[in-house]
Amino acid sequence: MAKKDPTDLSVEEKLKTLYQLQTTLSAIDEKKALRGELPLEVQDLEDDIAGLNTRVEKIKGEIEDFQQAVSQKKSEINEAQASVERYKKQLDDVKNNREYDTLTKEIEFQTLEIELCNKKIREAGIKVEERQNDLKHAEELIADRRQALEEKKNELDEIIDETRAEEERLKEKAKDLEIKIEPRLLTSFKRIRKNARNGLGIVYVQRDACGGCFNKIPPQRQLDIKMHKKIIVCEYCGRIMIDPELAGVKTETPTEEKPKRKRAIRKTRSTKTGELKGVPTDRLS
Template sequence: MENTVAQRIEALSKVQQIDSELDAIRKLRGDLPEEVQDLEDEIVRFETRIDNLNADLGSTEANIEQLKGKIQDFKKRITYLEEQQMNVRNNREFDAINKEMEMLDLDIQVAQKKIRDNEADGKVKRDKIVNTKEALEERRKDLQAKKAELDEIMAESEVDEQKLLKQRDKATKHLDDRLLRSYNKIRENSSNGLAVVSVKRGACGGCFATVPPQRQADIREKKKLIVCEHCGRVLTEVEVIEEVEAAPKRRSTRGRKATAKKK
């Protein structure tokens, strides 16, 4: 059976009441959930950075070993050429072997320079890994402390929160999906989390814009959903504020004059 407009308005008001209570509970947590999330994200970034540095360091060390291997090959070739130089038949062969040995000696010098550069680069990367690991350990300690603080707060309010969530699920069953989506969207765009408000002193309880008398009458009838023309919040009721006359009644001036004559 489809709910009447009045029932849907009542359900909306109930959901808003529950959400406001949930907001109050979650407000007690302050920025802790965001701080915990930020620390977790930062830890992931540090871990990724360490992995990347280790991978780069591995490549650097592999380059060093490769260069050392080349130097050994160059030296072996030089030793071989020195032996061949003893058996040359003419100056042309001697000069050719000598030229190749000079080139190999230059190749060795270039490889040794590259090794020194790679070793310096490796030292920088090792220092970065050490520093990043120290920062990572500090963040893990901070995360542990923040989580403990958050868990303590959540433990205190968990029972109440779960109870309210069950009540919310029950209340939302009286709302169709489209209306519930609209309600949630208004709440997301609202700074105070209010999507359903009442009319107070002739004004919207959310944005305080004036609500015309005819719209107030429509709100009281509850025959259709009325929203604020300025902020889009749902207006569910019109609060009546009785004005009490605070000033005491003044005594009659005539009475005071009559008293004065008798005296």
């Protein structure tokens, strides 16, 4: 038997199918709500770990740069010391004061270079020690975050395992229902549902009001909704409206209280004073 084209469905059938889809999607939302904030917490922990790993790599790079700088300064110190030794030997062979002063200044300059390099090495050593402390702290944070992440993931996996079968069944049902709805109407429904805070794209009338935003619906519009002649949306929130009876929802009809009967009072004239007195009719016989 050929499947009925979604565009050939009556408005009543379209509304019924849409409402069935809404209840199915709401049930899926409830299953997801059982997970609470766990997915977000897992994502936050994963982001924290990624950020800390980047920080660790950066610190390691800085430590390597400082160590390379120390090696370079040590090499410069060796070259300066070699120059000092060479200049000192040349002092023994100087022929005049000018050569002596020049060599003396060179020795003094190289000695200052050695002192400067030693200062830079000490500063780099302090920086390396600071960065190593930062590295140790970052690695401890990573270990802590990974432990917390593992706990959160295990907790989330347990909840997902408990609801996976039911959620998959609901998703399959939702897919089957979506096939029965014409694409343009389905797209509009999904857009309305996405913009709604409670995820309701189609609602039924409750106590003469919209079941989504609870604004009053005029009687004529309620009559149009009950007629099922066209798709009607709430003029306030934009949700699709459906008659409760068509949605299969039982609504309570308010019972009107009967007004209390007042006892009639009959006026009689006193035989002595001639005054009228109020006497309940149920006492007259």
